[in-house]
Amino acid sequence: MKAEIIAIGTEILLGQIVNTNAQYMAEELADLGIDVYFQSVVGDNRDRIKQALQIASERSDLVVCCGGLGPTADDLTKDVIADFTQSKLVIEKQAEEKILELFKGGSDTLITSNKRQANTIEGSHLLKNEVGLAVGFVHKYQDTYYAVLPGPPREMKVMFEQEFKPLIDGLLGEREKLYSKYLKFGNIGESAVEDTLKELIIKQDNVSIAPYAGIGEITIRLSVKANSPEQAETYFEKVAKQIRDLLGDHLYSEENESLEQALAQHKIAGFGVYEVNTNAYLSHRVLSSDAPNENLVISTTKVEKHSITEALAESQFTDFIENNNLKNAIGLFHCQISQASVTPSGRPKKRFFIALCVNNQVSIIERTFIGDMQAVQIRAAKTALFLLLKVL
Template identity: 50%
Template sequence: MKAEIIAVGTELLLGQIVNTNAQFLSVELATLGIDVYFQTVVGDNMTRLQESIQLASQRADIILLTGGIGPTQDDLTKDALAAFLRRELHIDRLAMDHVAQFFTKRDVHMTENNRRQALVIDGSTPLPNATGLAVGNALSHEGKYYIILPGPPKEMAPMFHEQAKPWLLQHALTDEMPIYSSMLKFAGIGESLLEDRLLDLIQNQSDPTIAPYAKEGEVTVRISTKATSEQEAMIKLNALEKQIQSLLPEHMYASGDIPIEKAIVDLMTDQGKTLSAAESCTGGLLMERITSVPGSATVFLGGIVCYSNQMKEKLLNVPHDLLEGEDAPGAVSAEVAQVLAEQVRMITDTDYGLAITGVAGPAYSERKPVGLVYIAIAERDKKTEVYELNLIGNRETIRVRTVKSLLYRLWRIIVN
């Protein structure tokens, strides 16, 4: 099976956004054993959009279109595909209810153009949009398969996983031996070092295959095999997983595609432990990540963002002498990180108190360089651990890397 991905949107051709949808879908299609030979980007233009669809339907079996299904006049994807297939469009009743409810709930008047978001091509399967308004479409026509997905990645990704992929498996991929995959997740290690540690395994791989890739400060290894049954696949995948884990026991935090904060919340829930945090330069990012995990409320009780020195003193009892004065270590110091962690743990009466203080940039602070960060983990009845980080990157990457680093160290402590 060959697929082609067509991303629709003038904003892509103007370079206002990057076509991450093509990457996402390419990875997903690869795991289904589908080859992608071309990715195309075309603007919100009826003629060129139809040209692209025609070309793709000549050279691929599966054509995935992303974007151009919103409410406005320049959202033309469904119209273009319908015209190319010589089919009509109609309003899908369930999709229309979904759109209408959105406005009713908000008590906002629905403008007429929003009805376009409920349009589907005659004879197609509507793909409900769980995180947005515009309905997707899936249909087969003269031996080719067409899938229409929304442009915003937050809508496109869930719709692909929950709607389009099952549809493809049922309609287009019935003869293929299915591919089964496991995702193994690693922290505290870079992609190249991980690949080095797994080199023998990777070079001798044939079945299952091993594919490492890096993503936002974490490394994922996907192991995949074709098999006639899930049971058969799992035997092969589990054996390889054990081998990989034995080579990297201090870094593999999960079997399954979960972030490390989820692994931490799960572990601490089992252990009946609680957690709090005090953040300076990360401004809430650590707590935001932890509370992004559903069910984190039993583990994470609360915390304090002490962005100014004043708040470090007032809310977290950091001694003034540590913060200011000729010989004071200053806010960005191991001493202050330690006090912050211990104080937030005591104030909230939790088992662990986390703390972060550093220079995220772009300007230096206290004559300390951008990227110097101290992180601390205070544990009830234990000595507080403090770590110095020297990070590179811009403000955003320094903040993200700080949080990843602290979460990795916390995981190492609680996993033992």
């Protein structure tokens, strides 16, 4: 099945809000085995919404419209779809009762405008709204399904998960679904990953290989259509093994998790973080985990006026460990806060010492990173997390 997502709302076109709904729905539809080939955004204009529906109907089996279900005059989605599909809008009684109860004692105008949110197309599949007022629906017209969901992300996600997803799953019946597997890498750049895997990517067959770059870490997503998770895993394993053979030294996880999330899985006892001449990004990342270490010790020094040598880094790091009775720790030292170094092409170059302590064994690693200060500090912190994970 081919799907298209149409986001409706002038505020999206003006950049006043970010269209996160499309990202969520595209991922969820892919999990259902539905291919999303097109996405579009259209403002609150009757003619342009109708034009978008006409284009979508000619190339997609499922058109998912999101937004424009509110009580105001510019919330036109249901009216335009009813007109486009030559259908009749009717009031859904339970939704109407919910609105009447909420606005009891309000003006007739207020009640009338809000009752629009209870509209659905006659004979369509109703999508209840458990956290808001505007109901959605799925309506079939001339071999194309038209789905309507609310714009507020919280309402949309609950309706999608509880109402829309089970309905579409049942309508489509037995079919192949899209499955994904994630391989996560650190301490390597995007270009190096792509160069190493270029032959595999060129020759990819039923399993697609897609690298995604972030500062300091790389994700490779493997995707395949299969009849079951077990069948998908058999397809994945051959390709994953080839990638492990090529990039195994940089692999830190086979789950879709960040470096700091992977580190949190270790539940390290007696653990601390020490930073000098940084913006404390490493400490922030360790603390940002969903399950941060309860006894984590954090210490940061904003500015060390003197250039930091390896001996000074080791001395300060060891003192931090001993003063706090730690067995494990990670440290990050920006060596020269006042002197800028550049590459031959003029790009800024920064030296760091990364300090590791695992089971009272201390090691100091020197690294140089190229780029602006913010990117360099993120990359240095991510590299430190990766190196600690590899030691662990």
